[in-house]
Amino acid sequence: MEIINILDYIRVHMEAGNKKIRRRIVIFAILSVSIMLSGFCLVDSVTAANTTKFYSTFESVSDEPDWTRARSDGDTDHPYMSNGLLTTSRSGIYRSASWLPHNYTYQCSFFISSINSEYNDGLATLLSVYQNTISSGMFEVQVQVSNSAPRIYVSGYASNALTYDHTYIFNMTVSNNRTCTASVWSSTTGLNVICTDSHNPASCVVYPNYQYIFIGSLTMQSGKAKAHNLFFNFVKLDYWSGWDSPPVTGYDNSSWSDIDANLGVSVKLIVFFIPILILAWSFGKPGFLLGSGLMSIIWVFNDASFMWASIMMFASIGVFAYRGGLE
Amino acid sequence: MIITGWVVSIIVVMGIPLALSASGLRRNGFDMAIFLCSLSMTLTYAIYIGLFPSYIIVLPVFIIILMFFSSSGSGLSE
Numbered sequence: 001m002e003i004i005n006i007l008d009y010i011r012v013h014m015e016a017g018n019k020k021i022r023r024r025i026v027i028f029a030i031l032s033v034s035i036m037l038s039g040f041c042l043v044d045s046v047t048a049a050n051t052t053k054f055y056s057t058f059e060s061v062s063d064e065p066d067w068t069r070a071r072s073d074g075d076t077d078h079p080y081m082s083n084g085l086l087t088t089s090r091s092g093i094y095r096s097a098s099w100l101p102h103n104y105t106y107q108c109s110f111f112i113s114s115i116n117s118e119y120n121d122g123l124a125t126l127l128s129v130y131q132n133t134i135s136s137g138m139f140e141v142q143v144q145v146s147n148s149a150p151r152i153y154v155s156g157y158a159s160n161a162l163t164y165d166h167t168y169i170f171n172m173t174v175s176n177n178r179t180c181t182a183s184v185w186s187s188t189t190g191l192n193v194i195c196t197d198s199h200n201p202a203s204c205v206v207y208p209n210y211q212y213i214f215i216g217s218l219t220m221q222s223g224k225a226k227a228h229n230l231f232f233n234f235v236k237l238d239y240w241s242g243w244d245s246p247p248v249t250g251y252d253n254s255s256w257s258d259i260d261a262n263l264g265v266s267v268k269l270i271v272f273f274i275p276i277l278i279l280a281w282s283f284g285k286p287g288f289l290l291g292s293g294l295m296s297i298i299w300v301f302n303d304a305s306f307m308w309a310s311i312m313m314f315a316s317i318g319v320f321a322y323r324g325g326l327e
Numbered sequence: 328m329i330i331t332g333w334v335v336s337i338i339v340v341m342g343i344p345l346a347l348s349a350s351g352l353r354r355n356g357f358d359m360a361i362f363l364c365s366l367s368m369t370l371t372y373a374i375y376i377g378l379f380p381s382y383i384i385v386l387p388v389f390i391i392i393l394m395f396f397s398s399s400g401s402g403l404s405e
Contacts, residue, residue, distance in 0.1 A: 269339055276347065276365070285358065288347065292368060296368075308384070312388075313368055313372070316367040319391050320360060320361075320363075323360070323395060
Protein backbone atom coordinates (compact mmCIF):
# COMPACT_ATOMS: atom_id res chain seq x y z
CA MET A 1 0.00 0.00 0.00
CA GLU A 2 2.73 2.41 0.91
CA ILE A 3 4.57 1.79 -2.31
CA ILE A 4 1.39 2.65 -4.14
CA ASN A 5 1.20 5.81 -2.07
CA ILE A 6 4.69 6.78 -3.19
CA LEU A 7 3.81 6.19 -6.80
CA ASP A 8 0.56 8.09 -6.33
CA TYR A 9 2.41 10.98 -4.80
CA ILE A 10 4.78 11.22 -7.73
CA ARG A 11 2.06 10.58 -10.28
CA VAL A 12 -0.27 13.22 -8.85
CA HIS A 13 2.38 15.87 -8.91
CA MET A 14 3.61 14.91 -12.32
CA GLU A 15 0.11 14.87 -13.79
CA ALA A 16 -0.86 18.08 -12.10
CA GLY A 17 1.38 19.86 -14.48
CA ASN A 18 3.12 21.70 -11.73
CA LYS A 19 6.34 22.49 -13.49
CA LYS A 20 8.10 23.54 -10.34
CA ILE A 21 7.42 20.29 -8.54
CA ARG A 22 8.00 18.25 -11.66
CA ARG A 23 11.36 19.91 -12.20
CA ARG A 24 12.25 19.37 -8.57
CA ILE A 25 11.35 15.71 -8.75
CA VAL A 26 13.52 15.18 -11.81
CA ILE A 27 16.47 17.16 -10.45
CA PHE A 28 16.51 15.45 -7.11
CA ALA A 29 15.97 12.05 -8.59
CA ILE A 30 19.02 12.55 -10.79
CA LEU A 31 21.01 14.01 -7.91
CA SER A 32 20.07 11.27 -5.54
CA VAL A 33 20.80 8.45 -7.92
CA SER A 34 24.12 10.03 -8.83
CA ILE A 35 25.14 10.42 -5.24
CA MET A 36 23.97 6.94 -4.38
CA LEU A 37 25.95 5.35 -7.13
CA SER A 38 29.08 7.46 -6.84
CA GLY A 39 29.27 8.71 -3.29
CA PHE A 40 28.55 5.55 -1.43
CA CYS A 41 30.58 3.37 -3.73
CA LEU A 42 33.54 5.68 -3.13
CA VAL A 43 33.07 5.84 0.60
CA ASP A 44 35.68 3.22 1.26
CA SER A 45 38.26 5.27 -0.50
CA VAL A 46 37.06 8.30 1.43
CA THR A 47 37.61 6.59 4.74
CA ALA A 48 40.86 5.15 3.49
CA ALA A 49 41.98 8.64 2.60
CA ASN A 50 41.14 9.81 6.09
CA THR A 51 43.01 6.94 7.60
CA THR A 52 45.96 7.61 5.40
CA LYS A 53 45.89 11.23 6.39
CA PHE A 54 46.07 10.53 10.07
CA TYR A 55 48.31 7.53 9.88
CA SER A 56 50.63 8.48 7.15
CA THR A 57 52.52 5.22 7.21
CA PHE A 58 49.40 3.17 6.78
CA GLU A 59 49.18 1.35 3.53
CA SER A 60 46.03 2.11 1.63
CA VAL A 61 43.42 -0.60 1.62
CA SER A 62 41.66 0.72 -1.43
CA ASP A 63 43.88 -1.13 -3.84
CA GLU A 64 41.95 -3.86 -5.47
CA PRO A 65 43.68 -7.17 -5.94
CA ASP A 66 44.32 -8.37 -9.42
CA TRP A 67 41.65 -11.02 -9.71
CA THR A 68 42.32 -11.56 -13.38
CA ARG A 69 45.86 -12.53 -12.66
CA ALA A 70 44.66 -14.84 -9.93
CA ARG A 71 42.36 -16.62 -12.32
CA SER A 72 45.00 -16.83 -15.00
CA ASP A 73 47.16 -18.73 -12.60
CA GLY A 74 44.95 -21.68 -13.25
CA ASP A 75 42.98 -21.80 -10.04
CA THR A 76 39.57 -21.48 -11.62
CA ASP A 77 37.72 -23.06 -8.74
CA HIS A 78 38.83 -20.49 -6.25
CA PRO A 79 39.56 -17.21 -7.99
CA TYR A 80 40.60 -15.64 -4.73
CA MET A 81 43.67 -17.72 -4.48
CA SER A 82 46.82 -17.89 -6.42
CA ASN A 83 49.25 -20.71 -5.90
CA GLY A 84 47.66 -21.42 -2.57
CA LEU A 85 48.14 -17.90 -1.28
CA LEU A 86 45.46 -15.35 -0.80
CA THR A 87 46.01 -12.77 -3.48
CA THR A 88 44.67 -9.96 -1.37
CA SER A 89 47.30 -10.30 1.27
CA ARG A 90 49.49 -7.52 0.04
CA SER A 91 46.82 -4.91 -0.45
CA GLY A 92 44.66 -5.67 2.50
CA ILE A 93 46.47 -7.43 5.22
CA TYR A 94 49.97 -6.09 5.18
CA ARG A 95 49.99 -3.29 7.68
CA SER A 96 52.60 -0.88 8.76
CA ALA A 97 52.73 -0.56 12.49
CA SER A 98 55.35 2.14 12.61
CA TRP A 99 52.67 4.67 13.58
CA LEU A 100 51.48 2.57 16.48
CA PRO A 101 52.38 3.93 19.88
CA HIS A 102 54.81 1.71 21.62
CA ASN A 103 54.34 -0.02 24.93
CA TYR A 104 50.68 -0.49 24.24
CA THR A 105 48.80 -3.66 23.72
CA TYR A 106 46.59 -3.71 20.69
CA GLN A 107 43.64 -5.93 20.28
CA CYS A 108 43.40 -7.20 16.75
CA SER A 109 40.61 -9.19 15.32
CA PHE A 110 39.50 -10.73 12.11
CA PHE A 111 36.17 -12.06 11.02
CA ILE A 112 35.33 -14.44 8.26
CA SER A 113 31.80 -14.04 7.03
CA SER A 114 29.77 -16.77 5.47
CA ILE A 115 27.31 -14.35 3.90
CA ASN A 116 27.10 -14.77 0.16
CA SER A 117 29.83 -17.30 0.26
CA GLU A 118 29.84 -19.01 -3.06
CA TYR A 119 33.17 -20.55 -2.33
CA ASN A 120 32.65 -21.92 1.13
CA ASP A 121 34.82 -24.88 0.54
CA GLY A 122 37.45 -22.67 -0.94
CA LEU A 123 38.20 -20.44 1.94
CA ALA A 124 36.55 -21.68 5.08
CA THR A 125 38.87 -24.55 5.48
CA LEU A 126 41.85 -22.89 4.01
CA LEU A 127 43.02 -20.15 6.24
CA SER A 128 45.77 -19.50 8.65
CA VAL A 129 47.28 -16.37 10.01
CA TYR A 130 50.86 -15.57 10.68
CA GLN A 131 52.24 -12.75 12.69
CA ASN A 132 55.86 -11.88 12.25
CA THR A 133 58.22 -9.43 13.76
CA ILE A 134 60.23 -7.44 11.34
CA SER A 135 63.30 -5.59 12.42
CA SER A 136 62.34 -2.48 10.52
CA GLY A 137 59.35 -1.96 12.76
CA MET A 138 56.77 -3.20 10.34
CA PHE A 139 54.06 -5.34 11.79
CA GLU A 140 52.97 -7.98 9.39
CA VAL A 141 50.05 -10.33 9.31
CA GLN A 142 49.94 -12.84 6.56
CA VAL A 143 47.04 -14.99 5.60
CA GLN A 144 48.05 -18.22 4.07
CA VAL A 145 45.87 -20.77 2.39
CA SER A 146 46.47 -24.43 2.73
CA ASN A 147 44.41 -27.46 1.96
CA SER A 148 44.50 -29.11 5.32
CA ALA A 149 44.39 -28.41 9.02
CA PRO A 150 43.08 -24.85 9.09
CA ARG A 151 44.82 -23.13 11.92
CA ILE A 152 45.61 -19.74 13.24
CA TYR A 153 49.31 -19.33 13.52
CA VAL A 154 50.45 -16.53 15.69
CA SER A 155 54.12 -16.43 16.38
CA GLY A 156 54.22 -19.95 15.23
CA TYR A 157 51.60 -21.19 17.66
CA ALA A 158 48.68 -23.11 16.19
CA SER A 159 45.35 -22.61 17.90
CA ASN A 160 41.73 -23.31 17.09
CA ALA A 161 40.57 -24.24 13.67
CA LEU A 162 38.97 -21.41 11.77
CA THR A 163 35.28 -21.37 11.03
CA TYR A 164 32.89 -18.91 9.57
CA ASP A 165 31.07 -16.16 11.45
CA HIS A 166 33.37 -16.17 14.40
CA THR A 167 35.44 -13.24 15.39
CA TYR A 168 38.99 -14.19 16.19
CA ILE A 169 40.82 -11.79 18.37
CA PHE A 170 44.43 -11.54 19.24
CA ASN A 171 46.41 -9.08 21.27
CA MET A 172 49.53 -7.52 19.94
CA THR A 173 52.02 -5.75 22.11
CA VAL A 174 54.31 -3.23 20.54
CA SER A 175 57.24 -2.61 22.81
CA ASN A 176 59.97 -0.07 22.55
CA ASN A 177 62.00 -2.21 20.28
CA ARG A 178 58.86 -2.86 18.26
CA THR A 179 58.62 -6.53 18.83
CA CYS A 180 55.19 -8.05 18.76
CA THR A 181 53.71 -10.81 20.82
CA ALA A 182 50.22 -12.09 20.57
CA SER A 183 47.53 -14.22 22.05
CA VAL A 184 44.48 -15.63 20.37
CA TRP A 185 41.05 -16.52 21.46
CA SER A 186 37.76 -17.17 19.81
CA SER A 187 34.65 -15.12 20.38
CA THR A 188 32.57 -18.25 20.47
CA THR A 189 34.51 -19.87 23.23
CA GLY A 190 34.79 -16.79 25.38
CA LEU A 191 38.06 -15.81 26.86
CA ASN A 192 39.93 -18.84 25.79
CA VAL A 193 43.23 -17.10 25.87
CA ILE A 194 46.25 -18.84 24.53
CA CYS A 195 49.46 -17.28 25.62
CA THR A 196 52.20 -17.34 23.13
CA ASP A 197 54.73 -15.64 25.30
CA SER A 198 54.80 -16.48 28.96
CA HIS A 199 57.17 -13.60 29.57
CA ASN A 200 54.57 -11.13 28.44
CA PRO A 201 51.35 -11.68 30.39
CA ALA A 202 49.96 -8.49 28.92
CA SER A 203 49.00 -10.45 25.89
CA CYS A 204 46.69 -12.58 28.03
CA VAL A 205 44.80 -9.79 29.74
CA VAL A 206 41.42 -8.71 28.46
CA TYR A 207 40.58 -5.08 28.89
CA PRO A 208 36.91 -4.19 28.93
CA ASN A 209 37.15 -0.65 27.68
CA TYR A 210 38.94 0.26 24.57
CA GLN A 211 38.82 2.71 21.76
CA TYR A 212 38.54 1.56 18.21
CA ILE A 213 41.06 2.68 15.72
CA PHE A 214 39.43 2.18 12.39
CA ILE A 215 41.87 1.02 9.85
CA GLY A 216 39.63 -0.49 7.28
CA SER A 217 38.23 -3.71 6.12
CA LEU A 218 39.25 -6.01 3.40
CA THR A 219 36.50 -7.19 1.15
CA MET A 220 37.45 -10.02 -1.04
CA GLN A 221 35.38 -10.03 -4.13
CA SER A 222 35.49 -11.31 -7.63
CA GLY A 223 33.24 -9.98 -10.30
CA LYS A 224 29.66 -10.08 -9.21
CA ALA A 225 30.31 -12.65 -6.52
CA LYS A 226 31.10 -10.96 -3.27
CA ALA A 227 31.99 -13.99 -1.36
CA HIS A 228 33.96 -13.29 1.73
CA ASN A 229 34.70 -10.45 3.99
CA LEU A 230 37.79 -10.52 6.09
CA PHE A 231 38.10 -7.77 8.63
CA PHE A 232 41.22 -6.72 10.38
CA ASN A 233 40.74 -4.24 13.13
CA PHE A 234 43.32 -2.80 15.42
CA VAL A 235 42.01 -1.73 18.76
CA LYS A 236 43.93 0.39 21.17
CA LEU A 237 43.44 -0.66 24.74
CA ASP A 238 42.94 2.35 26.93
CA TYR A 239 42.57 0.86 30.36
CA TRP A 240 45.12 -1.24 32.07
CA SER A 241 43.59 -3.14 34.95
CA GLY A 242 45.17 -5.85 37.00
CA TRP A 243 48.50 -4.58 35.89
CA ASP A 244 51.43 -3.25 37.78
CA SER A 245 51.74 0.08 36.07
CA PRO A 246 50.32 1.87 33.08
CA PRO A 247 52.34 1.75 29.93
CA VAL A 248 55.02 4.29 29.27
CA THR A 249 54.02 6.58 26.48
CA GLY A 250 57.21 7.79 25.02
CA TYR A 251 55.82 8.71 21.67
CA ASP A 252 54.39 11.78 20.08
CA ASN A 253 50.66 11.33 19.90
CA SER A 254 49.87 14.82 18.71
CA SER A 255 49.16 13.59 15.22
CA TRP A 256 46.27 11.38 16.12
CA SER A 257 43.48 11.19 18.62
CA ASP A 258 40.24 9.43 19.34
CA ILE A 259 38.41 12.05 17.31
CA ASP A 260 40.58 11.20 14.34
CA ALA A 261 39.81 7.57 14.88
CA ASN A 262 36.11 8.30 14.87
CA LEU A 263 36.24 10.57 11.88
CA GLY A 264 36.68 7.83 9.33
CA VAL A 265 33.66 5.90 10.48
CA SER A 266 31.67 9.10 10.90
CA VAL A 267 32.37 10.02 7.31
CA LYS A 268 31.11 6.62 6.23
CA LEU A 269 28.01 7.07 8.33
CA ILE A 270 27.25 10.52 6.94
CA VAL A 271 27.82 9.56 3.32
CA PHE A 272 25.42 6.67 3.72
CA PHE A 273 22.65 9.01 4.81
CA ILE A 274 23.21 11.90 2.40
CA PRO A 275 21.03 10.43 -0.40
CA ILE A 276 18.35 9.62 2.14
CA LEU A 277 18.49 13.18 3.41
CA ILE A 278 18.12 14.58 -0.09
CA LEU A 279 15.21 12.35 -0.94
CA ALA A 280 13.51 13.02 2.39
CA TRP A 281 13.93 16.72 1.89
CA SER A 282 12.53 16.66 -1.61
CA PHE A 283 9.74 14.12 -1.21
CA GLY A 284 9.07 13.94 2.51
CA LYS A 285 8.14 10.57 3.91
CA PRO A 286 7.92 8.74 0.59
CA GLY A 287 11.36 10.06 -0.24
CA PHE A 288 12.71 8.90 3.07
CA LEU A 289 11.26 5.46 2.56
CA LEU A 290 12.56 5.30 -0.99
CA GLY A 291 16.00 6.59 -0.08
CA SER A 292 16.51 4.45 2.98
CA GLY A 293 15.32 1.38 1.15
CA LEU A 294 17.57 1.96 -1.81
CA MET A 295 20.60 2.81 0.26
CA SER A 296 20.11 -0.19 2.45
CA ILE A 297 19.86 -2.42 -0.58
CA ILE A 298 23.00 -0.86 -2.05
CA TRP A 299 24.77 -1.21 1.28
CA VAL A 300 23.78 -4.83 1.73
CA PHE A 301 24.98 -5.78 -1.72
CA ASN A 302 28.16 -3.74 -1.39
CA ASP A 303 29.31 -3.97 2.14
CA ALA A 304 27.16 -6.02 4.43
CA SER A 305 28.62 -9.02 6.04
CA PHE A 306 26.68 -9.22 9.29
CA MET A 307 23.22 -10.61 8.85
CA TRP A 308 21.90 -9.01 12.02
CA ALA A 309 22.75 -5.54 10.76
CA SER A 310 20.90 -6.16 7.52
CA ILE A 311 17.90 -7.49 9.39
CA MET A 312 17.85 -4.51 11.72
CA MET A 313 18.17 -2.07 8.86
CA PHE A 314 15.34 -3.56 6.83
CA ALA A 315 13.22 -4.08 9.91
CA SER A 316 13.52 -0.37 10.65
CA ILE A 317 12.46 0.53 7.14
CA GLY A 318 9.73 -2.06 7.11
CA VAL A 319 8.17 -0.94 10.34
CA PHE A 320 8.38 2.62 9.12
CA ALA A 321 6.56 1.67 5.94
CA TYR A 322 3.97 -0.18 7.99
CA ARG A 323 3.51 2.28 10.83
CA GLY A 324 5.30 5.40 9.70
CA GLY A 325 2.21 7.09 8.41
CA LEU A 326 2.52 8.03 4.79
CA GLU A 327 -0.10 10.57 4.00
CA MET B 328 39.79 11.91 24.82
CA ILE B 329 37.56 8.88 25.07
CA ILE B 330 34.70 11.02 26.33
CA THR B 331 35.30 13.50 23.53
CA GLY B 332 35.21 10.70 21.00
CA TRP B 333 31.94 9.50 22.41
CA VAL B 334 30.47 12.98 22.28
CA VAL B 335 31.43 13.29 18.64
CA SER B 336 29.95 9.87 17.92
CA ILE B 337 26.69 10.67 19.63
CA ILE B 338 26.44 14.01 17.86
CA VAL B 339 26.90 12.29 14.53
CA VAL B 340 24.44 9.52 15.28
CA MET B 341 21.82 11.84 16.75
CA GLY B 342 22.42 14.61 14.23
CA ILE B 343 21.53 12.51 11.22
CA PRO B 344 18.04 11.53 12.46
CA LEU B 345 17.43 15.11 13.57
CA ALA B 346 18.44 16.41 10.16
CA LEU B 347 16.29 13.83 8.44
CA SER B 348 13.24 14.60 10.52
CA ALA B 349 13.82 18.32 10.25
CA SER B 350 14.10 17.98 6.50
CA GLY B 351 10.37 17.36 6.51
CA LEU B 352 9.68 20.60 8.33
CA ARG B 353 8.56 22.27 5.17
CA ARG B 354 5.87 19.69 4.61
CA ASN B 355 5.08 17.82 7.78
CA GLY B 356 6.83 19.48 10.65
CA PHE B 357 9.08 17.50 12.92
CA ASP B 358 8.41 13.94 11.98
CA MET B 359 8.81 11.52 14.85
CA ALA B 360 8.41 8.50 12.59
CA ILE B 361 11.29 9.56 10.37
CA PHE B 362 13.32 10.43 13.43
CA LEU B 363 12.81 7.06 15.10
CA CYS B 364 13.39 5.07 11.95
CA SER B 365 16.53 6.98 11.02
CA LEU B 366 17.78 6.79 14.60
CA SER B 367 17.36 3.05 14.48
CA MET B 368 19.19 2.91 11.17
CA THR B 369 22.06 5.14 12.26
CA LEU B 370 22.51 3.20 15.46
CA THR B 371 22.58 -0.05 13.54
CA TYR B 372 25.01 1.33 11.01
CA ALA B 373 27.15 2.86 13.77
CA ILE B 374 27.39 -0.48 15.53
CA TYR B 375 28.19 -2.17 12.25
CA ILE B 376 31.09 0.14 11.43
CA GLY B 377 32.42 -0.05 14.96
CA LEU B 378 31.43 3.36 16.28
CA PHE B 379 29.35 1.92 19.10
CA PRO B 380 29.65 -1.31 21.04
CA SER B 381 27.31 -4.09 20.05
CA TYR B 382 25.09 -3.97 23.12
CA ILE B 383 23.67 -0.68 21.82
CA ILE B 384 21.65 -2.89 19.48
CA VAL B 385 19.07 -2.97 22.27
CA LEU B 386 18.03 0.56 21.31
CA PRO B 387 17.11 -0.14 17.64
CA VAL B 388 15.24 -3.23 18.76
CA PHE B 389 13.31 -1.15 21.26
CA ILE B 390 12.60 1.51 18.64
CA ILE B 391 11.32 -1.07 16.17
CA ILE B 392 9.05 -2.60 18.80
CA LEU B 393 7.86 0.83 19.80
CA MET B 394 7.01 1.76 16.24
CA PHE B 395 5.43 -1.55 15.45
CA PHE B 396 3.02 -1.36 18.34
CA SER B 397 2.19 2.27 17.85
CA SER B 398 -1.51 3.03 17.96
CA SER B 399 -2.12 3.95 14.36
CA GLY B 400 -0.52 4.05 10.98
CA SER B 401 0.06 7.75 11.03
CA GLY B 402 -0.02 8.35 14.71
CA LEU B 403 3.68 8.77 15.15
CA SER B 404 3.78 11.88 13.05
CA GLU B 405 1.06 13.60 14.98
